[in-house]
Amino acid sequence: MSDMLRAPAEVKYAEELDWLESVDDGPKPFSWRLSPKMVRLFILGSERADGLDREIAPKWFGDRSFVERSIVTLASDRGLLLIGDPGTGKSWLAELLSAAISRNSTLVVQGTAGTTEDHIKYSWNVSMVIAKGQSRASMIPSPIMTAMETGVIGRFEELTRSTSDVQDALISILSEKYVSIPELDDDNIVFAKPGFSIIATANSRDRGVNDLSSALKRRFNFVRIPVVTNKKSEAEIVRFRTEELLRRHNIELEVPPTLLDVLLQSFADLRAAAASAGSDDERLESALSTAEQIGVLEDAILHSNFFGARALTSETLASSLVGSLARRSPEDLAILNKYWHGVIEPRSREQSGEWDGFLSGGRKAIATLS
Template sequence: MPKPKPAPPAAAVEILREPAEVKYAEELAWLRSIDDGPRPSSWASSPRMVRIFILGSSPSDKLDREVRPKFFGDPSTIERAIVTLASDRGLLLIGDPGTGKSWLAELLAAAICGNSTHVVQGTAGTTEDHIKYSWNVAMVIAAGQSRDSIIPSPIMTAMQGGLMGRFEELTRCSSDVQDALISILSEKYTTIPELKGDNVVFARPGFNIIATANARDRGVNELSSALKRRFNFVQVPVVTNKKTEKEIVLFRTRELLARNRFEVEVPPALLDILLQTFADLREVSAAENSEESRLESALSTAEQIGVLEDAVLHGQFFGEGELAPGMLARSLVGTLARRIPEDVSILNKFWHAQVSKRAKKDNAGWRAFEAAGKQALEHLK
């Protein structure tokens, strides 16, 4: 019998999605090698280099190589987020769905401490154990409760390592669970009452928390006043500038397609059709008085990226290897039509009013986009 092949070394194993500190490891190492700026205790990079890593370099930075931007936003917003993390307060990034809050949190953690993976995902089922610790039941039964039988949460692991802990969708958790963060943020330690001695876990220098919250979830699980005081709120706005939105969509789509080893150039005319359609949808949605008359979708930049990626992949696997207007229209309808028949009715009305109007006075791309969208909507009726 042939001998089984040995497993590849861990470094050679591919992963589906690399965290920012792995994806940009070479760039981060280079930035740190030239970093002579003042930095807070235990930070891997100075605040100036964290800003350059996230927003990209400019001629005034006088670097020997270009650093490409990874987040497109107001520099003052990024600077305030960085300064907050150097203080005693936690950082709460708040904004509409799809504005890049999680991506910004990941970039901040990667640049500051080199590890963005200490993450708690907030849901209705998140418990205090997910924030603090739980127990290895088998070890407790065998030898009783001790430090060795504790299973630390990602937040506790970050505390012990002097790293950044991340808390996604904080307002999706119940108020009792949220308030478990109060002592961690204010006292910088957490107690383990089940242990008689050595029952306090202290945070090491460099520890802080980056949380995110969906602005549309306000009123679901409102943060307590005590917890609000321990966070600095930084608003991540919806991108309204077309040029910036175009850069974001192209940047993120190319990154996502690189996972499948695709390097596809998106025709500028089709990208303009996608951006204009979303802009028109937002305008129509804003003019409606009733929620029932609006799409369930947030019409975010993230959804544009999803539509474009879906259309490109469809063209690669089932088309002629290129993006076509029809594929773009079908992907858009498939992404945005979530409630049937409500969203289908809203999109159908929009298509016959707005898209048809543009198709009559514009090029063949709009006409093909119009026809394919109408066909896709007919299939959903």
């Protein structure tokens, strides 16, 4: 792991997955490495009622029903589509599901406008084709085809960003569970082995980019992942991710609970303002997701560690928040300036404490960017 900038979940939690597999006596669908109950436990963490000899920490924070429905879908012959706003943890949940079920979360196709049918089926090694002709040996299988051949989970990120041709090719894979190779005379069909399925993600804000056809929608079970608005759950997610960052960078820096409260309250205020806004010009371009909160806090921590007094302050946190959320000028800066004058300034007078530094740091950052 020390040689990887970011280890996939099956590597990062390999010891935990090995242990769960060794004590798992539940029924396993197809070629699954863990039973559905253990998959859920790996993702959501253990409870005392589970009766395990060790504690399993939660890795995804959200409603249990979302995880259970996702697992049940993958145990069927339908694909799973995780849909929601940016930063709601769709990709992380897909990675955890793949790691627990298949011990391989790296068979991923990234959907873009440039994604072609070859990316989900196969392509050819041109030099081998010239030398020896087309054969299975000269074929380069896509991550999805590799998942089919090995009976594991394949992943498709940002499905709605891919073109209709790519989406149509996916319909046949999900329906027929095989891929034909017309260029070959023999051995020209790749059949999916039991255990194969696809987890796709889609950004609900991308609606209208490349809408899914009704035929493709029928091949997926939809699980909608909402933005986390519960402060306790959000605090757990932010704390979990921040601790990972500190360990990865070997940083010994404490995040005071009062500053975490300031961050959570600020995002809650900005979300409420966005919900009541009359037009897009009155809303920040940011989705104000939990992931963006984590990004703001990470930026503040790294700035404090490398350029500050190795102590996180409310001024640094405010500067990081303004710098991260002010994406449009002057629209976003005007919204943040209004928030600082209308909400942060009165709160600083009433509550003082960390809000004083937060007020000062935000004002300076807005003035610098204006």
